[in-house]
Amino acid sequence: MRWPVLPAALLLLLMFAVPAWACLPGFEAATTLTGNGQSLSFRSDPAPMPLGKPFALEIAVCPPPRGLAVDAHMPAHRHGMNYRPSIRDLGGGRYRAEGLMLHMPGAWEFVFDIEGGAGRARLTSAYTVR
Amino acid sequence: MKRLLLLLLCLLVQPAWAIDFSADERALIESFGPWPPPMQPDPSNRVSGRAEAIAFGRALFFEQRLGGDGKQSCADCHLPAKAWSDGKPGTGGLLRNTPSLLDIRWNRWFGWDGAQDTLWAQSLRPLLDPVEMNSSLAAIAGLLRKDATLACGYRQAFGTAPEADDERVAVNAAKALAAFQETLISAPTPFDGFRTAMAANQPVPAEFSAEAQRGLKLFVGEGQCAVCHFGPGFTNREFHDIGIPYAVRPGLVDPGRHLGIRRLRDSHYTLLGPFSDDPARSTGTETRHVDLLHRNWGEFRVPSLRNLAHTAPYMHNGSLATLRDAVRHYSELNEERLHADGEKLLRPLNLSDTQIDALVAFLLSLSAALPDFPEAEPVCRVKP
Numbered sequence: 152m153r154w155p156v157l158p159a160a161l162l163l164l165l166m167f168a169v170p171a172w173a174c175l176p177g178f179e180a181a182t183t184l185t186g187n188g189q190s191l192s193f194r195s196d197p198a199p200m201p202l203g204k205p206f207a208l209e210i211a212v213c214p215p216p217r218g219l220a221v222d223a224h225m226p227a228h229r230h231g232m233n234y235r236p237s238i239r240d241l242g243g244g245r246y247r248a249e250g251l252m253l254h255m256p257g258a259w260e261f262v263f264d265i266e267g268g269a270g271r272a273r274l275t276s277a278y279t280v281r
Numbered sequence: 282m283k284r285l286l287l288l289l290l291c292l293l294v295q296p297a298w299a300i301d302f303s304a305d306e307r308a309l310i311e312s313f314g315p316w317p318p319p320m321q322p323d324p325s326n327r328v329s330g331r332a333e334a335i336a337f338g339r340a341l342f343f344e345q346r347l348g349g350d351g352k353q354s355c356a357d358c359h360l361p362a363k364a365w366s367d368g369k370p371g372t373g374g375l376l377r378n379t380p381s382l383l384d385i386r387w388n389r390w391f392g393w394d395g396a397q398d399t400l401w402a403q404s405l406r407p408l409l410d411p412v413e414m415n416s417s418l419a420a421i422a423g424l425l426r427k428d429a430t431l432a433c434g435y436r437q438a439f440g441t442a443p444e445a446d447d448e449r450v451a452v453n454a455a456k457a458l459a460a461f462q463e464t465l466i467s468a469p470t471p472f473d474g475f476r477t478a479m480a481a482n483q484p485v486p487a488e489f490s491a492e493a494q495r496g497l498k499l500f501v502g503e504g505q506c507a508v509c510h511f512g513p514g515f516t517n518r519e520f521h522d523i524g525i526p527y528a529v530r531p532g533l534v535d536p537g538r539h540l541g542i543r544r545l546r547d548s549h550y551t552l553l554g555p556f557s558d559d560p561a562r563s564t565g566t567e568t569r570h571v572d573l574l575h576r577n578w579g580e581f582r583v584p585s586l587r588n589l590a591h592t593a594p595y596m597h598n599g600s601l602a603t604l605r606d607a608v609r610h611y612s613e614l615n616e617e618r619l620h621a622d623g624e625k626l627l628r629p630l631n632l633s634d635t636q637i638d639a640l641v642a643f644l645l646s647l648s649a650a651l652p653d654f655p656e657a658e659p660v661c662r663v664k665p
Contacts, residue, residue, distance in 0.1 A: 159602070203518065203519075255509065256508060
C-alpha cells in the first residue's frame with residue numbers, strides 16, 4: 152500500500168514541528184526555535200536581556216531531552232561570553248540557565264545544543280543588545 | 282515684528298551644537314550617565330558604608346606601620362593628589378602601573394587582572410604581596426592589637442577588640458580599608474554637564490568645547506570606543522587584549538586575566554569564600570561562572586575613562602605617557618601584536634591629527650578638578 156503524499160507530509164510536520172508550549176502549557180516564551188524534531192522556547196530573567204550584567208534564561212524543551220547546553224557568542228567579533236552558564240534541570244523539559252552575560256553591545260547569537268531522542272539538535276537565535 | 286523677535290530669541294537659546302548627533306547617538310550618550318550612579322553597600326562587607334569603619338579605614342590607609350618594613354602605607358602608592366594613583370609606569374618587580382582608586386566601588390573585578398572580586402580582598406592583597414607591602418596576617422593583626430589607637434578604631438568599627446585569630450583581624454582591617462575607598466568618588470565633569478543639557482535640549486555648557494563634541498561624535502561612532510567603554514563609568518568592567526605587549530622582557534610574561542582567574546580560583550578571599558559577610562552569596566554570580574579561556578592571555582581590565590587627566594601614564598603597564606599616546610595607539614594599532622584569538626573588532630583607526638585632538642579633548646572632558654583631601658581627625662583619642 153502506498154501512502155498518499157499530503158497526509159504523509161502532514162504527519163511528518165506534526166512529528167517534527169512540535170512547539171514547546173504545546174507540551175509545556177503555561178510557559179510563556181519570548182522566542183521559540185524548532186529543528187530536528189525538537190522545539191525550544193526561552194525567555195530571559197530579567198527581560199529584556201541587559202548589557203554588561205548577569206542574567207538567567209528560563210528554557211522549555213519539547214519533547215524533554217536527555218541533555219541541554221547553552222552558550223552565546225558574537226559572530227562579528229569572533230568571541231563568546233566571559234562566563235560559562237550553569238544549567239539546572241527543573242524536570243519535565245524545563246531548565247534554568249544562570250550566569251550568562253553579554254559584555255559588549257551588538258549582535259550576539261545564542262546556541263542551544265539539545266541531546267534528544269532523535270539525536271542531537273543545535274538551535275540558534277540572534278539577539279542584539281544595546 | 283513679534284514673530285521675528287521670537288525667532289531671534291529661539292536662535293539665541295539654541296544649543297551650540299558643533300555637530301549633529303543622531304537619535305541612536307543621543308541615546309548612547311544618555312546612557313553615559315547620570316553621574317554618580319546609585320551607591321549600594323557591599324553585602325559581602327558588613328561594615329561597608331558605616332562611618333566608624335570609614336574613619337578607621339582612612340586611618341589604616343595612611344598607616345605606614347602596616348608595611349612589612351614598618352615604613353610603607355597604601356597612600357605611598359595611591360596619592361590623593363594624583364587621583365589616588367602614583368603617576369609611574371610599572372617598574373622593577375611591579376609589572377603594572379598603580380591604578381586610581383577613584384570610583385573603584387563600581388568595579389566588578391579588582392586589579393588589572395581581576396584576581397579579586399571584592400574591594401576588601403583587593404585591599405588585603407598588596408599588604409601581603411612580597412613585592413608590594415610585604416607584610417603578613419600576623420604582623421597586621423599584631424599591630425592592631427598592640428597599638429591602643431588602632432585597637433580603639435577597630436573596636437569602634439567592628440564592635441569588638443581585635444580577636445585572637447590573625448586572619449580574621451587582617452581581613453577585617455581590609456574591610457575597613459574598603460569602606461574608606463568606597464567613599465572616593467569623582468565629581469561630575471564637563472561631559473556630565475553636556476549630557477544633562479543635551480537631555481533637556483538646553484544650550485551646550487561653555488566647558489564642553491566644540492572640539493570635545495567632535496571627539497564625542499568619534500567616540501560613539503567611527504572610533505567604536507563605546508563598544509568597551511560604556512555606561513556611566515565608561516567601562517564594560519571586563520577584560521580585553523588591545524595589543525599592548527604582555528611579554529615584559531625576555532623570559533618574563535604578564536599573563537593578565539588568565540593568571541587573574543587562576544588566582545581567583547585559588548583564593549578563599551572571594552565572594553564565595555568563608556570571609557564573605559553575605560550568607561546568600563547574592564553578588565557571587567560572576568565569580569561562580571567566570572570562565573578560564575585561552576584568549577584570556579594578555580587581556581587586562583578595561584579601565585574607566587573618568588579622571589584620565591589625573592591618571593597618566595596609561596595602559597596596564599603605564600607604557601603610554603600621555604593621553605595623546607593612548608589615542609594614537611588605537612589609531613596606529615599593530616594588529617600583529619594581537620595574539621591569535623585577538624578580537625576582530627580591533628583595527629587601526631587611522632585618525633588624522635585633528636581627529637586625535639578632538640578625541641583627546643573629549644577624553645579630557647571626563648575629568649573634574651580633584652577635591653582637596655583634608656587631614657582627618659584622629660580615629661580615637663586614647664590617653665597615653
